[in-house]
Amino acid sequence: MWIRQAVLAGLAVTALLMATAVQAQQITRVAAASQLRFVLEAIATQYRERYPQNTIDIQYGSSGRFYAQITHGAPFDVYLSADMDYPAALVEAGFAASEAMPYAIGRIAIWSNTVDAQSLVLADLADERFRRVAIANPRLAPYGARAEEALISAGLWDALQPRLVYGDNVSGTLQLVQSGAAEVGIVALAQVLNPVIAAQGGYALIDVDVHRPLEQGLVVTRRAAQNEVARHFADYLRGVEAATLFQTYGYDLPAVIP
Template sequence: MRIVLTACLLLLSLASPAHALTIAAASSLRLAMPELTQAFEQQYPDASVTVVFGASGKLASQVLNGAPYDLFLSADTGYPERLAGEGVTATDPETYAEGRLVLWHHDPQREALTPPDLTGDDIRRIAIAQPRHAPYGQRAKEALQALALWEPLQPKLVYGENIGQTAAMVESGAADAGLIAWSLTFAPDLAGREFTLIDDRLHQPLAMAMVITGRGGSSEEARQFRSFMVSEAAAAILGRFGFEAPKGH
């Protein structure tokens, strides 16, 4: 896997068209990004956007190690702030949305679960994203701790490398239930599946921030996409996928 990743990053770093833009985006944006990039490219027809998805922490590490990304869209504010502190960004972090956490289950015939239901014998495996590098995983841990469920549920917990993988574990039945991004429940083949929004007072906010990387500092397209992400057009698209406007906006 490391060899494949290195090869991919090397290919991305080779000479590319002047208007090409490479974005590192949190996995929670996977369903929204096609519409966002399409709207951006309609506004800037000369631009060409490539998106690489992953856990925010892992993408931040790649930026820190010189990965050829022009813009980093994180699922939190912490990782962009760390990169800015390391001096590898061309801009300060700017929030563009807030995510929400939901409790979702595999059985399409079942009614929505509540967190206490997770202790039932019929729920054998519960998926969350890895808290060490995925903001949604960290917030899931915080919510379960606030509900005094973290310790009792330890034997049932299974971890996805990112929130996209976590959602896939629930969808496939590898896990009976999971705490995932609301934005990932909008896939067409998941329409009608029941879920429960987690009270956002149970965890730190899922404020999402972006930065232009040092590599993207001279990219006009990176600056244009950054501005686009805080536009009304982008907010409307993000809203259709369960993202909320940042507090104070």
């Protein structure tokens, strides 16, 4: 009898350990570029409703900082960058368990909460009424790099140097304008289409011809090589349902959507 009880107890412990292992695998940690916050929260809400057994934990920040953290062992399973360069670099360096996959194409816009930005063009940023112009740090944030390219294309980069203020990422750039630290900024279109932000001021879309495309990519990290939930969420981000939300929030789509 005691042998049978011991065996049953052992089986129960084994089952508990297996259940714990499965549960742990279902927790997927996502590092996402800051301008994705509004659209990704909508996508994640939709995903959780469809797959409540899968836990998705999302952190937002600059693409460059997340890239550096992942290469130093940060515990992220899926990485959504604001460009394709950082994901491709992770693949090249052996820190990815998937290829670098495009999921959306971003746009940049001039935005202000104190002046009517709807009629502004890049050349207007040289106006003396704009004592401070905010952009994301071009060395850390792809949206900042594209803002720099746009200003160079307009012949304004050198002239605006003394007036530029930098956010760590494009969310920080928006906050610089909101706080009054800058009168105007170049931010993500996805941010200013959010109803809360849209109510604070107008925007002017910047022509795509003045900067490189903001093709955004993702990877499943090496840490998540055996994490099926991470792969499932990555696939969902590139699926039709997510594509609809990306378009709603002002993103263009890659040429191929599965």
